[in-house]
Structures are given as structure tokens and as C-alpha cells.
Amino acid sequence: MSFFGVSPYFVAVFIFGAFEKALTAVIQTQQTVLAAVGEDAEVSCQLLETKDVLQVTWQKISNDVQENVATYSKYFGQRVNDGFTDKVEFVYTGLQNCSIVIRNVTEQDEGCYRCLFNTYPEGSFIGRTCLQVYELHEPVVDVRESNSTEEWVVSCSATGRPAPTVTLSVSQQDLNFSQYNTVSVSNTNATFTVTTTAVLSGSRKHSTQVGCAARVLSAPHREVMVTIPHDNDEKSGSDPRNLGIRISASLSSVVLLVACVTALIFVWYRKKSQSSQSHRQVEMNVIPT
Structure with missing residues (x-):
């Protein structure tokens, strides 16, 4: 449905923008939100006084450039603007309390985010939170x-x-x-x-x-x-290096012991074999009578 060929969403934004006033005393929000690179950062605003809110608008201000990020209204629901669809999501939507989350933050996401509770005829009650992104x-x-x-x-x-x-x-x-x-x-x-x-x-x-x-x-x-x-x-010997030295020395001793025992067994077996051969040779040389 359109209003003189213009989308209702843009009509609402135009009307609320015309009545915007710097009314900040009744907004509860964090002044600064810290987030590490790659983390998610949540920004929230709560209107402490009961007002007839028609729409909540989120904006980003960085290097004196103002961008509309997202909006929520009772009639049009929630909407994330182009350029932020893969970055921003609504966490809680309400006309008195609203919050968004910025996914996988980077240095480019730094800046201040404004929440505007657009009312009529009083205008907009504005809260402001600045996001600082750090890396450690x-x-x-x-x-x-x-x-x-x-x-x-x-x-x-x-x-x-x-x-x-x-x-x-x-x-x-x-x-x-x-x-x-x-x-x-x-x-x-x-x-x-x-x-x-x-x-x-x-x-x-x-x-x-x-x-x-x-x-x-x-x-x-x-x-x-x-x-x-x-x-x-x-x-x-609590030093692992000393422990390694002791283990190596122990292994060397074991190898040496095994070699000595093997050599003794070999010598004993060879002598026994030679003795058996000599005994058989003597038996073969005996002439029966």
C-alpha cells in the first residue's frame, strides 16, 4: 500500500524526522560499549517515561556521517536497512525498550549509535551509545x-x-x-x-x-x-631437561647390560657346542672289539 505513490516506511521516517528534538533526559542507555574484534556488541535503549511512541529508529554516526541503521514500529514491524543486513539484528523490539546487536565487530563498526523514540506531537527522545572496538x-x-x-x-x-x-x-x-x-x-x-x-x-x-x-x-x-x-x-632433576638426560643414561645402561648378557650367552653356547662336537668325535674314533 502506498501514500501518493510513496512507501509508508519513507513517509513515517519523513514525519518523525521533521519532529525530532534533542530530548535525552528520559533515555537509559550505556555511554560506552567495549567489544573485542570478532565479538558481538549489544546496544540498548529504554524510555523511562511512558510516551506514545510510534517508531524507534537506530542511527550510526561516524566521522560526522549519519546513517539510518534500523527501525521498528508497531505497524511496519522491524526493518534493517541495506548495508547493515548482514551486520545488525534486533535483540529485543519494543516501543519503550529496544536493543540491537552488531555481529562480528570490526574497526569499521566503531562510532556512536543513536536510538530515537519518535513520538507525536512531542518529537523524538534521543539516546546515544558509543562503540569502542579493541584488539588484544x-x-x-x-x-x-x-x-x-x-x-x-x-x-x-x-x-x-x-x-x-x-x-x-x-x-x-x-x-x-x-x-x-x-x-x-x-x-x-x-x-x-x-x-x-x-x-x-x-x-x-x-x-x-x-x-x-x-x-x-x-x-x-x-x-x-x-x-x-x-x-x-x-x-x-625437576628440570625436564635433566629428566631427559637421566632417561637417556638409563636407557644406555640397559642397552649395555643386554649386550653383555647376550655376549656371555653366545660364548657359553659356543663352548658347549665345541665340547659336544669333541665328545662325538672321540666316540667315532673308538674301535669296537
Whole structure:
């Protein structure tokens, strides 16, 4: 059905757009939504005051460019605009409470999303949520001995966007880090690799765990732990390399023992065989009377 040859959907958008006002006090929404690359991000708005809402409109604003994303109305139902059909879906549809989800977010999905509760004759009540997309990979820790027997050089690298914050920690209280050095490298894919290096010193009474945590914005951090074995553990063979040496030595001893036993059996069997042959030869030389 059309109105003077124009789709009702576009008539509704035109009418509601003409009455749009910056009425934001009664909208409940998040100011910022964080989402990692590849995750889904949900954006929702709730109108706290009861109003005669005719349609809810979602818009995206990025680099001062405004795009209509999706709409929901009682008469026309839900509709996702071209260009967003494979990206945006409705989670909950209501004229007082409405939410959408942005699938598999990328850097291009960053921006602010507006929800407009279009009413008549008051106009549009507007809420605004900004989506921040971040990237954070698992940190990589490297531990090596320094020139001093009671010092270790600990290095941790983390890649993300924006540049992550890298923090080192140690489980043993009487050990401490010093001589911190942090280097940030900009990568061609707009990510940053941050490497923090420090010297761990002190007397280790037992095995120690060294941790590295990487964080971007206020998103959940990612952490890895590495165990530094104690000297006594290494001497007692807790080091897998020492265990491998012991296993190799044991196998060599077993092989040598088996070879010796085989040689003895061979010598014994040969002597026995020669003795039997000599006895038969003597019997053959005896002349019966």
C-alpha cells in the first residue's frame, strides 16, 4: 500500500524526522560499549517515561556521517536497512525498550549509535551509545638468567589496539623487579606491540611464578604465568631437561647390560657346542672289539 505513490516506511521516517528534538533526559542507555574484534556488541535503549511512541529508529554516526541503521514500529514491524543486513539484528523490539546487536565487530563498526523514540506531537527522545572496538592478543613471556646468579631478565610482549599496558608481577614477596624498560612499536595493521623488560632480583627459596598482564582500555585483561624453578629443583632433576638426560643414561645402561648378557650367552653356547662336537668325535674314533 502506498501514500501518493510513496512507501509508508519513507513517509513515517519523513514525519518523525521533521519532529525530532534533542530530548535525552528520559533515555537509559550505556555511554560506552567495549567489544573485542570478532565479538558481538549489544546496544540498548529504554524510555523511562511512558510516551506514545510510534517508531524507534537506530542511527550510526561516524566521522560526522549519519546513517539510518534500523527501525521498528508497531505497524511496519522491524526493518534493517541495506548495508547493515548482514551486520545488525534486533535483540529485543519494543516501543519503550529496544536493543540491537552488531555481529562480528570490526574497526569499521566503531562510532556512536543513536536510538530515537519518535513520538507525536512531542518529537523524538534521543539516546546515544558509543562503540569502542579493541584488539588484544595473549602476552608472550621470556625469562633468562642474567650474569648474576641471583638475577633473571624477564621480558613480556603484548600486541593490541590501542597500545596495551603491560604489567609484570612475581609471586615470591622477597623478590622484586627493577631497571624497567618499555618499548612500543607501531605495526602496519594499526596495532601496537608493547614490550616491557625488567630485572628480577633477590634470593629464591623455592620455585617462583612470574606473571605478565596486558590490558587495553577498561576491557578484561589477559595474563600468562611462567614458573622459574629453584636451584635445588634443578639439581634434584625437576628440570625436564635433566629428566631427559637421566632417561637417556638409563636407557644406555640397559642397552649395555643386554649386550653383555647376550655376549656371555653366545660364548657359553659356543663352548658347549665345541665340547659336544669333541665328545662325538672321540666316540667315532673308538674301535669296537
